[in-house]
Amino acid sequence: MFVYEKRLQYPxxxxxxxxxxxxxxxxxxxxxxxxxxxxxxxxxQRYSMPFDExxxxxxxxxxxxxxxxxxxxxxxHQLTRNLKEGQIRDSAFAPYFVDHTVGVFPAAAAGYPYTAxxxxxxxxxxxxxTEDLAADGAIM
Amino acid sequence: xxxxxxxxxxxxxxxxxMKRLEECLLKPQKRDRSCGEGILPAIAPLANPYVPFxxxxxxxxEARKGLVRGTLFPGLDLPFMGMVNxxxxxVTPKTELQTLAFAIQELAxxxxxxxxxxxxxxxxxxxxxxxxxxxxxxAKECGPLNHLFPGxxxxxxxxxxxxxxxxxxxxx
Numbered sequence: 001m002f003v004y005e006k007r008l009q010y011p012x013x014x015x016x017x018x019x020x021x022x023x024x025x026x027x028x029x030x031x032x033x034x035x036x037x038x039x040x041x042x043x044x045q046r047y048s049m050p051f052d053e054x055x056x057x058x059x060x061x062x063x064x065x066x067x068x069x070x071x072x073x074x075x076x077h078q079l080t081r082n083l084k085e086g087q088i089r090d091s092a093f094a095p096y097f098v099d100h101t102v103g104v105f106p107a108a109a110a111g112y113p114y115t116a117x118x119x120x121x122x123x124x125x126x127x128x129x130t131e132d133l134a135a136d137g138a139i140m
Numbered sequence: 141x142x143x144x145x146x147x148x149x150x151x152x153x154x155x156x157x158m159k160r161l162e163e164c165l166l167k168p169q170k171r172d173r174s175c176g177e178g179i180l181p182a183i184a185p186l187a188n189p190y191v192p193f194x195x196x197x198x199x200x201x202e203a204r205k206g207l208v209r210g211t212l213f214p215g216l217d218l219p220f221m222g223m224v225n226x227x228x229x230x231v232t233p234k235t236e237l238q239t240l241a242f243a244i245q246e247l248a249x250x251x252x253x254x255x256x257x258x259x260x261x262x263x264x265x266x267x268x269x270x271x272x273x274x275x276x277x278x279a280k281e282c283g284p285l286n287h288l289f290p291g292x293x294x295x296x297x298x299x300x301x302x303x304x305x306x307x308x309x310x311x312x
Contacts, residue, residue: 003287004286011238
C-alpha cells in the first residue's frame with residue numbers, strides 16, 4: 001500500500017525557467033537509469049529477495065525513489081514555466097514540446113519513452129543486486 | 141545512493157602478485173597453468189567486486205546538515221564531481237518535516253541492515269516522535285499531509301500550492 005505525502009523530499013525552487021535544461025533532465029525522470037526505472041526495479045525485485053534485510057531495503061529504497069521521481073518531475077515542471085514562444089521554438093526543447101507541450105512525460109533525453117527493457121528482474125539475488133549497482137552507478 | 145565499490149582480484153583462490161599479472165598479460169601466448177587455459181590470455185583472473193558493509197554505529201551528521209548533504213552519514217557522503225551543497229534551508233514547519241523525515245528515512249535504511257544498533261534505533265524513534273509532533277503543527281498551518289491524518293474543518297486537501305509548484309517551495 002502506498003500513501004501520498006503532500007510534500008517534496010527536498011525543496012525544488014527554480015526561479016529561472018530553462019527549457020533546454022529540461023530537455024536533458026527529463027532523462028532522470030523516464031530514461032534508462034532514471035528514477036522511474038529505479039523505483040520499479042527495486043519494488044519489483046523485492047518479491048524474490050530471500051533475506052529480510054534486503055526485502056526491507058528494496059522496499060524502503062524503492063519507495064524513496066518514487067519521492068525522487070516526484071522531485072525530478074517538479075524540476076522539469078518548474079524549468080518549463082511561463083515560456084515565451086521564442087524559448088520553445090529556438091531551443092533543444094522544441095522536439096519534446098511538439099509531442100508533450102509542457103507536460104512531464106516519462107522519456108529519455110534522446111526521446112524514446114520509458115521502457116522496462118532498460119531494467120531487469122531475474123529472481124536471483126546476486127543478479128538483481130548487480131543490476132542495481134550498474135543502474136545506480138550509471139548515474140553517479 | 142552512493143556505493144563505494146572496490147575490486148578485489150584473486151585467481152582460483154590465490155592472490156596473483158602484480159608482477160606475475162603484468163607478465164602474463166603482456167605475454168598472452170605464455171600459458172599459465174595455475175590460472176587455467178583457454179583462448180583468452182592465459183591469465184584472465186576472476187574479479188570479485190564487492191561493496192564494503194557500513195560499520196556499526198557510524199558517525200552521523202545532525203539532521204539539518206544531513207538533509208542538504210543528501211545523506212545522514214559522512215562515510216557515505218561522496219559529492220558528485222566534488223560539488224557540495226552548502227545551501228542552508230530556512231527553518232519553517234515544512235523544512236522541519238523534510239529534515240526529520242529525511243533523517244528517519246536514512247536511519248531506516250541503516251537499521252534495515254543493522255537492526256541491533258540500539259543507539260541508532262533510539263535516534264530513529266526520537267525523530268519519529270518529533271516528526272509526529274511537527275506534522276500536527278504543519279497540518280494546522282498548511283493543510284493535511286495525507287488522507288490518513290485526522291483533520292478538521294473544510295476539505296483542505298485540494299488547497300494550493302501543490303508540492304511541485306514553485307510557490308510551494310518559494311520560502312521553503
